[in-house]
Amino acid sequence: MANQVEPRLVQPLIDQLQQERFVMLATIDFETGGPNINAISWIFAKDDETVYFALDNRSRIIQNIKHNHRVAVNIIANESTYSISGEAAIIQERIEGVPLKLALIEMKIKEVRDVMFYGSKIVVEPQYEKTYDKEAAARLDNQVMEAMRKA
Template identity: 70%
Template sequence: MANQVEPRLIKPLYDEMQKERFVTLATIDFETSGPNVSAISWVLAKDDSTLYFAVDNRSRILENINKNNKVVINLIANESTYSIQGEAQLKEERLQDVPLKLALVEVTIREVRDVMFYGSKIVTEVQYDKTYDKNAAEKLDRQVMEAMKKA
């Protein structure tokens, strides 16, 4: 049976991407032309065909996107695993109202593919803990997500 393919986010995925969450981002490395995978958490669905994510404005991710704007975001949600393929572009060099120097990247979604292997489902989603000051982490997370919502 073929995996489901959609041209945009389905509602359960859109809803899941309204809060900070763990995803992986695949880009093409600007030096090696090979795959490069990063874990990020500041990601937001602006609408069902647009994602925003924030990264340090010195990140290799930005150099990679500058040379080749094709990206894939891997999302575990809705009891499955999804590959969200799109084209990325720098939207803001410096995200406003955030104390860190973060860049805002916009991803135009081209395809959302359920890539979970046949006959299985995710029963536990990825969880993580911030390893620095919890209050500072929560405050920064709120600032970043609010700034992305305003963008």
């Protein structure tokens, strides 16, 4: 159903956000004041009001969040498209136990909106594959996801 609005994540979205997946993260650019959209994959629903994501701590996204805490995540799941908006904060500048310099970001959810246009559904969700060493990628992904679960 299009344009359904909730104040928190519903269980099917929590379930979808228990593993690495493709999402789009929107922030406000700290220099231009305009929108900035990035694809990310290290995202995890801690509960129905909190989402974590991990980012390279040199990323422009980090600078954007430091200047403006408002963010939105776009996820395609459950045959629809959702906009999850809220406020983000950097809770760890460097995640321990992960070989890369990653920051842990906590997003407190304000609104979850089904934004799929009327009379349609998603029939195939986006998929991706890592193009570098698959074993190294899997090991890193597991380390990052485990660190977010423990946070």
